[in-house]
Amino acid sequence: LTQDELKKIAAYKAVEFVESGMVLGLGTGSTAKHAVDRIGELLRQGRLTNIIGIPTSKKTQEQAISLGIPLSDLDSYPTIDLAIDGADEVDPHLNLVKGRGGSLLREKMVEGACKKFVCIVDESKLVKYLGGSGLAMPVEVVPFCWKFTANKLQNLFRDSGCVAKLRNDCKGEPFVTDNGNYIVDLYLKKDIGDLQVASDAILRIAGVVEHGMFLDMATTVIVAGELGITIKNK
Numbered sequence: 001l002t003q004d005e006l007k008k009i010a011a012y013k014a015v016e017f018v019e020s021g022m023v024l025g026l027g028t029g030s031t032a033k034h035a036v037d038r039i040g041e042l043l044r045q046g047r048l049t050n051i052i053g054i055p056t057s058k059k060t061q062e063q064a065i066s067l068g069i070p071l072s073d074l075d076s077y078p079t080i081d082l083a084i085d086g087a088d089e090v091d092p093h094l095n096l097v098k099g100r101g102g103s104l105l106r107e108k109m110v111e112g113a114c115k116k117f118v119c120i121v122d123e124s125k126l127v128k129y130l131g132g133s134g135l136a137m138p139v140e141v142v143p144f145c146w147k148f149t150a151n152k153l154q155n156l157f158r159d160s161g162c163v164a165k166l167r168n169d170c171k172g173e174p175f176v177t178d179n180g181n182y183i184v185d186l187y188l189k190k191d192i193g194d195l196q197v198a199s200d201a202i203l204r205i206a207g208v209v210e211h212g213m214f215l216d217m218a219t220t221v222i223v224a225g226e227l228g229i230t231i232k233n234k
């Protein structure tokens with residue numbers, strides 16, 4: 001099975017949790033894309049009705065519109081029944097790293113408003129500890145003096161060999177999020193220890209808007225692997 005086939009399997013499994021009449025948080029990324037496609041298909045077939053989607057990015061909003069999924073926002077629906085979204089990393093406690101697609105702020109707002117947050121991943125996302133993949137740990141920062149903020153972030157985790165880099169787009173310009181901010185990616189060589197302490201320390205830096213660690217937020221993680229599907233509950 002290819003990685004994308006595994007992503008689709010996890011996504012379709014998560015959509016089995018969707019009931020007619022639900023207000024749904026619609027995730028962002030290549031795994032969540034399959035879930036949004038599936039929801040659109042079930043609506044078209046009449047097997048799902050009265051769904052309201054709350055998108056976590058402009059990209060997902062466009063996808064949902066193309067599928068005819070009725071949309072609204074957090075101002076109208078401050079409490080959401082269920083969100084389905086992917087992740088970049090999942091640790092054994094179901095803590096997540098998200099945001100390599102750049103949508104972490106709206107994802108964290110939407111998923112923080114949900115009664116249930118079902119995270120969907122292929123098995124390659126499982127890590128022993130957050131940051132353990134050696135890939136980016138995203139932090140959304142204001143563009144104003146981003147270097148100042150990036151240096152504070154790098155120093156915060158210097159004991160973990162942290163390197164902070166501004167994320168650029170394909171044209172070599174700074175990547176700009178849906179909210180008009182920049183992303184500083186943190187690359188860590190070692191475990192950053194207590195995640196809540198790390199989260200609080202990051203958020204105390206004035207130029208930081210939000211970070212990509214989703215601690216104690218996923219209620220269920222659906223993992224699709226070569227040997228089948230595993231459902232992990234909080």
Ligand code: DER
Pocket residue numbers: 027028029030031032085086087088089097098099100101102103104107
């Ligand atoms: O950027 C994001 O938060 C995405 O949800 C990401 O975490 C997962 O993206 P993928 O499904 O394309 O791997």
